[in-house]
Amino acid sequence: MSVPETQPTALVLTALPLEYDAVRAYVEKRRERVHRDGTRVEIGQLPSTTWHIAIAELGVGAGRAAALTTLLISWLNPEAVFFVGVAGSLKDDVGIGDVVIGTQVYEIHGGKQTPEGFQARPKAHSASHALVQSARSAVRDMADVRAHFMPIATGDVVLAxxxxxxxxxxxxxxxxxxxxxxxxxxxxxxAHLNGQLDALVIRGISDRADAGKRDADAAGSQELAAKQAAAVTFAVLRKHRPRQGSSASSDPEEGPQRRGDGGATYGGDHIDFRGGTFYGPVTGKTDGRR
Incomplete structure (x- = not known):
């Protein structure tokens, strides 16, 4: 009897409740999991795909996002990470309701203060080539989305x-x-510090980063922007293929599982040789279940 491969996991992260709600609408058969430190995720299925989707609402700020993303990557062993939500436009031709797919992400606060003034020392994180290519393909089929492939700036500031x-x-x-x-x-x-991990930032435009931000938000622009960003994210995942031979488990109660060279899966305190070949003695234990 063949044993099905465990499914690959995509981690989809948000900062705000309205962003989380927009993402959550695409994920079926959700179940909540709680890390030992209290961090919560919901894990479910993207219909008609092999993807498990783990979603989390992390709160505001780059430092918080970095710490919690590191924890979630270690816990859930995903092969793709998305940060999804709303943003302010920095370009006249990037309008409210548009979606920006980040080809790079800039950390804007690094630099050196000198007597001559502040000298910027830009840091940039490049997006996954594979995910950007999947995004370019996906948005061609989305007539109701106007997408831009551009760098995104990150800073601990609400620009109005x-x-x-x-x-x-x-x-x-x-x-x-x-x-x-x-x-x-x-x-x-x-994601970069965890090695070969595809990552992409997708942001819907909710305001023009100017004095009209409050009026735009009051008119429902954040909800629109979050829905557009979520729609693009899951269109990307429907295009993006998991890595060949991927078998990362998304169930934190079981722990990460990987397929060994001989076809066995291992994780936690057990090894499953069904569907694999093993040569040599085995010493093990049983909990009485079959």
Missing amino acids: DAESEIAGYLRENYNDAGAIEMEGSGAAHA
Whole structure:
């Protein structure tokens, strides 16, 4: 009797409740899991795909996103990580309701203060080539989404004044960025430090990062932007193929499982040789179940 492969996991992260709700609408058969430190995720299925989807609402800020993304990667062993939500536009041609797919994510606060002024020292995290390619393919079929492939700026600031000092700083040092948000660089950095892990930041535009932000938010622009970003995210996952031979388990109660060279799966305190070949003695234990 053949044993089905465990399914690959995509980790989809948000900062705000409305972003989480937009993502959650795409995930079926959800069940909640709680890490020993109290961090919660819901894990479910993306219909008609092999993807398990783990979703989490992390709260605001790049530092928080980096720490919790690192924890979730270690716990859930995903092969793709997305940070999804709303952002402010930094370009005249990137409008409310548009979606920016981050080809790079900038950390905007690094630099050196000198007597001559502040000198920026930009740090950038490149997006996964495979995910960007999947996104380019996916959005061609989405007539109701206007997508832009551009860098995204991350900073611990809510920008609501286009004439402010920070707005000028962005124009001078990050003038190719299409959007500004608060968490993407933290998640991207955590994914980078974990090696061969595909990562992508997808942001729906909810305002123009100017004095009209409050009015735009009151008109429902954040809900629209979150829904558009979520729609693109799951269109990307429907295009993106898991790595060949992927068998990462998304069930934290079982722990990460991997397929060994001989076809066995191992995880926690057990090894399953069904469907594999083993040569040599085995010493093991049983809990009485069959």
